[in-house]
Amino acid sequence: MAKLGFDNDKYLQLQSQRIKERIAAFGGKLYLEFGGKLFDDYHASRVLPGFKPDSKINMLVQLKDQAEIVIVINASDIEKNKMRSDLGITYDLDVLRLIDAFRGYGLYVGSVCLTQFSGQPSAIAYQKKLESLGLKVYRHYPIPGYPSNIPLIVSDEGYGKNDYIETTKSLVVITAPGPGSGKMATCLSQLYHEYKRGIKAGYAKYETFPIWNIPLKHPVNLAYEAATADLNDVNMIDPFHLEAYGETTINYNRDVEVFPVLRAMFEKIMGECPYKSPTDMGVNMAGYGIVDDEAVREAAKQEIVRRYYNTMCLKRQGMADDEQILKLELLMNQAGVTPADRPVISAATTKAELTGEPAAAIQLPDGRIITGKTSELLGASSAMLLNVLKVLAGIEDEVLLLSPTIIEPIQELKINHLRNKNPRLHTDEVLIALSICAATDDKARRALEQLKQLKGSEVHSSVILSHVDMGVFRKLGVNLTCEPNYQNQKLFHQ
Numbered sequence: 001m002a003k004l005g006f007d008n009d010k011y012l013q014l015q016s017q018r019i020k021e022r023i024a025a026f027g028g029k030l031y032l033e034f035g036g037k038l039f040d041d042y043h044a045s046r047v048l049p050g051f052k053p054d055s056k057i058n059m060l061v062q063l064k065d066q067a068e069i070v071i072v073i074n075a076s077d078i079e080k081n082k083m084r085s086d087l088g089i090t091y092d093l094d095v096l097r098l099i100d101a102f103r104g105y106g107l108y109v110g111s112v113c114l115t116q117f118s119g120q121p122s123a124i125a126y127q128k129k130l131e132s133l134g135l136k137v138y139r140h141y142p143i144p145g146y147p148s149n150i151p152l153i154v155s156d157e158g159y160g161k162n163d164y165i166e167t168t169k170s171l172v173v174i175t176a177p178g179p180g181s182g183k184m185a186t187c188l189s190q191l192y193h194e195y196k197r198g199i200k201a202g203y204a205k206y207e208t209f210p211i212w213n214i215p216l217k218h219p220v221n222l223a224y225e226a227a228t229a230d231l232n233d234v235n236m237i238d239p240f241h242l243e244a245y246g247e248t249t250i251n252y253n254r255d256v257e258v259f260p261v262l263r264a265m266f267e268k269i270m271g272e273c274p275y276k277s278p279t280d281m282g283v284n285m286a287g288y289g290i291v292d293d294e295a296v297r298e299a300a301k302q303e304i305v306r307r308y309y310n311t312m313c314l315k316r317q318g319m320a321d322d323e324q325i326l327k328l329e330l331l332m333n334q335a336g337v338t339p340a341d342r343p344v345i346s347a348a349t350t351k352a353e354l355t356g357e358p359a360a361a362i363q364l365p366d367g368r369i370i371t372g373k374t375s376e377l378l379g380a381s382s383a384m385l386l387n388v389l390k391v392l393a394g395i396e397d398e399v400l401l402l403s404p405t406i407i408e409p410i411q412e413l414k415i416n417h418l419r420n421k422n423p424r425l426h427t428d429e430v431l432i433a434l435s436i437c438a439a440t441d442d443k444a445r446r447a448l449e450q451l452k453q454l455k456g457s458e459v460h461s462s463v464i465l466s467h468v469d470m471g472v473f474r475k476l477g478v479n480l481t482c483e484p485n486y487q488n489q490k491l492f493h494q
Contacts, residue, residue: 005295006050014285016062019206022283023066023170026202026274029194031187032283034175035207039101044208046479047223047300048286056208060173061105068110068169069102071095072140072176072186075114075123084178088467092126094177099135110167111136115182118142138163140182140189147185147261154268159192179231188262191269202274203266205255205281210235212249212279213287219300219335221250226307226331229324241277249279301337302458302479308332308339309481313464316484342481344460347371349483352380352462358487360384362478363458364392374424377407381461381469382430388457389434392450393443401444402433427472454478463487 023030036044038057045053052058060067074082077091084094099109112130114123117139127137140162143153152158165186172190174183187203194201209224221235238251240259255278262281266273275281290296308328314320332338339345344363348371351359357374360381364370370391372384386401395401410429414420425433431451437444455477464482465473473480 003292003295003298004050005292005299006048006289007291008050008052008055008289010291011051011285011289012055012059012062014288015059015283018283018285019063019171019204020066022202022204027200028170029172029199029201030170031172031174031190031201031203033183033187033203033205034173035183035205036209038175039098041208043223043227043303044286046306047220047303048290048296049299050291051286051289056206057101057105057107060107063171064105064107066169067171067173068108068167069173069175070111070113070165070167070186071098071109072113072115072174072181072183074181075117075120077177077181078114078126079120079122082178091177091181095130098175098177108169109135110169110172111138111165113138113140113163113165113182113186115140115186116142136166138165140186147258147265150261150264150268154192154265159189160196162189162193164193165190184262188265188269191266195269203281204283206283208284208286210250210252211287212238212251212282212284214250214290216250217334219297219304219337222331222335223300223303223307224252226304226328229307229311229327229331230320232327238277238279241279244276249277251278251282255281301335302342304328304331304335305337305339305342306479306481309345309460309484312484313482316464316486342458342460344369344458345481348460348462358461358463360459360461362388362454364388364453365456377404377411377424378430379422379424379426379469380463381459381465381473382425382427384459385427385430386434386447388454389447389450392453393446395443395447399443401441401447402430402437406433406437426466427469431472451476 019032040053041056042053045051073091073095082091083089084091087094089097095112102109112135114127114137117123118141130137143158146153174186176183191201191203210221214220216235216237225233225235234253235250236253236256238249238256241247241249259278263273311320311324311328315325344361347361347369348359351361351371351373355373358380359371359373361369361371362384370384370388372380372387374380375383390397390399390401407425410425410433411423415423434444434448438448457478459473459478459480461482463485470480
């Protein structure tokens with residue numbers, strides 16, 4: 001079984017306490033910029049085994065009596081229909097998803113702020129839509145010379161032109177569908193308006209990575225660089241913290257580069273800067289939750305290899321470049337890891353070479369590896385899925401969980417009625433067929449009951465899988481990588 005390296009309960013306790021302390025330090029009002037994912041933070045759960053994907057939102061629930069949420073979205077992203085690649089939905093739709101999710105936890109969403117608003121027609125229509133749903137919407141505008149023209153920014157012609165977002169709680173969480181949305185600028189704009197009104201308030205930043213109190217080249221911090229290879233983020237020692245305290249801490253280039261500007265803004269807004277370094281601004285306590293350093297090191301190394309393969313596939317699809325690949329190869333070298341350290345890769349590619357067809361392999365948390373090959377009835381991933389369920393249920397290999405009499409009518413439906421070209425069953429179709437068989441077949445029922453044991457397993461495919469199969473493995477909690485190859489030479493792939 002995979003070793004736990006992170007104490008989630010300790011982390012939640014320390015994190016909520018640190019935020020409460022920061023609220024008190026600023027006289028009872030704090031704007032907290034929330035970086036990364038509030039929900040479903042699977043990157044954190046992969047590199048910090050024991051970290052629960054919804055830890056951050058559960059931490060906020062502990063503070064819900066004090067907290068309200070403001071979601072910011074860049075008006076230009078609305079105009080461009082910017083997508084969240086992990087969810088396959090646009091940023092504007094994700095705002096609605098986030099609001100529903102927050103409300104589902106009993107958290108209060110106070111408003112939505114449209115940043116960089118300059119009259120975009122789509123943003124105007126979106127505001128009307130939100131207001132028709134009963135939401136308060138505010139506008140923040142572009143400021144010429146941002147962020148270097150501080151006299152203009154911190155003036156009535158800069159932040160002063162922005163709408164003042166009305167808030168009622170002591171903790172105001174500023175979050176967004178993705179990077180580049182304007183979270184920090186929204187926080188600073190609010191500080192400007194609060195101080196103009198004689199209201200004391202403060203700012204802090206909460207991002208899980210990089211973890212400030214572990215070494216610069218720790219695999220967990222290298223894995224963060226791997227995850228942000230497309231943004232070209234670089235971890236670095238915080239020079240301001242080192243100068244102020246003589247203590248080595250880790251931050252990343254964007255925060256270090258912008259800190260002198262932020263410090264000048266704070267001095268102009270508040271009279272003095274409350275922070276001596278970018279690290280001071282943070283409230284992240286994740287480093288104190290690590291209880292087994294070796295376990296998190298190994299988990300992070302595996303994540304770097306996965307990121308490498310995912311980026312290789314993105315390059316094959318025209319969505320990444322050679323620079324990102326070279327950076328990931330450098331990070332693998334720094335972490336002392338190679339693709340050979342992911343055993344499931346060799347198992348899948350060897351099976352593909354032996355059969356001359358696409359193949360897939362899965363490595364269970366206990367280390368066992370099971371493969372699947374392509375057949376007339378099943379794709380390799382589907383075959384692998386059935387094979388591993390049989391192994392876990394103790395069912396003999398020769399047993400057919402799905403007989404041809406079950407599969408063939410589904411194939412006929414796909415080809416003759418739904419106009420699909422590929423007759424082989426995808427993983428979702430296999431699971432539906434298996435669940436139907438489970439109603440009358442005890443072995444199928446036993447196999448279906450094993451699905452929950454796949455969580456945390458590693459899968460590799462010798463070809464790029466369909467979005468359907470990728471989605472199924474994601475929902476099962478399986479970590480998937482693929483070779484950067486397609487099954488055929490067609491130009492259009494679904």
